Amino acid sequence: MQLPPEPVIIIENKTIRSSYLERKVIVDFFLPANVEDPSSMHLLVINDGQNMGEMGFAEILTGLYVAGEIKPLLCVAVHAGEERKMEYGIAATPDYLGRGAKAGLYTSFILEELLPFIHTTYAVRSFAGKAIAGFSLGGLMALDLAWNHSATFRTVGVFSGSLWWRSVDQEEADYDDNLHRIMHQEIRKGKYHPGLRFFFQSGNMDETNDRNNNGIIDSIDDTLDLMKELTEKGYDREKDIFYLEMPEGRHDIPTWGKAMPEFLKWSRVCAV
Numbered sequence: 001m002q003l004p005p006e007p008v009i010i011i012e013n014k015t016i017r018s019s020y021l022e023r024k025v026i027v028d029f030f031l032p033a034n035v036e037d038p039s040s041m042h043l044l045v046i047n048d049g050q051n052m053g054e055m056g057f058a059e060i061l062t063g064l065y066v067a068g069e070i071k072p073l074l075c076v077a078v079h080a081g082e083e084r085k086m087e088y089g090i091a092a093t094p095d096y097l098g099r100g101a102k103a104g105l106y107t108s109f110i111l112e113e114l115l116p117f118i119h120t121t122y123a124v125r126s127f128a129g130k131a132i133a134g135f136s137l138g139g140l141m142a143l144d145l146a147w148n149h150s151a152t153f154r155t156v157g158v159f160s161g162s163l164w165w166r167s168v169d170q171e172e173a174d175y176d177d178n179l180h181r182i183m184h185q186e187i188r189k190g191k192y193h194p195g196l197r198f199f200f201q202s203g204n205m206d207e208t209n210d211r212n213n214n215g216i217i218d219s220i221d222d223t224l225d226l227m228k229e230l231t232e233k234g235y236d237r238e239k240d241i242f243y244l245e246m247p248e249g250r251h252d253i254p255t256w257g258k259a260m261p262e263f264l265k266w267s268r269v270c271a272v
Contacts, residue, residue, distance in 0.1 A: 047138030049077025203249020
């Protein structure tokens with residue numbers, strides 16, 4: 001009788017009671033099998049972790065491991081709650097509709113509850129490196145976390161990020177891209193963080209809106225403009241920033257699944 005092959009990854013589902021968010025947070029853990037030295041692992045936290053099954057994330061990881069294209073990493077997929085549009089955003093300020101008002105609490109959950117839980121549960125005193133990633137509004141949240149806590153997260157993956165997040169309705173007469181996109185202002189007014197690296201993915205079919213009528217959809221415009229803010233802040237466009245624009249890319253999970261291997265292979269956090 002032929003024995004089944006040894007598993008490449010182990011998936012565990014756990015629930016964490018968050019005092020900050022005042023709810024139970026479901027988290028999926030994707031662990032590499034047979035790691036001799038846990039401290040050699042890297043850590044990747046992913047927002048909107050409830051989408052990992054549909055994405056086929058376990059299969060993506062398995063394929064990359066078997067091909068020897070990534071180093072062992074512990075991937076922590078955090079499921080969003082019912083108040084996703086309040087918990088995800090920019091911690092410093094809500095948008096013009098008050099969305100993201102609990103982003104600061106979500107930040108505290110990640111830093112003060114989730115990370116200690118990981119270290120204790122898996123008996124890992126320290127990781128070789130930490131990254132955070134997310135999709136759409138979860139991508140904006142990941143970027144805000146990495147930008148403001150660069151000593152913790154050194155790499156960030158932003159997939160179809162909600163970089164339009166603004167303090168004034170774009171329909172208002174005084175709306176100005178240069179003044180009212182919140183994340184762009186955060187970077188413009190912030191400090192350069194050495195060693196921080198950024199992965200951005202956009203799709204040409206993310207949306208159809210083109211508010212400035214320049215022939216480029218807003219999601220791509222917002223991403224390119226934010227990358228420009230980063231280069232003006234001092235980041236190297238070739239070394240510190242990776243941009244993946246997908247001609248057939250849509251604002252959906254299958255597109256992000258196709259982009260995920262590119263992020264994992266590019267990132268120093270887990271690439272060979």
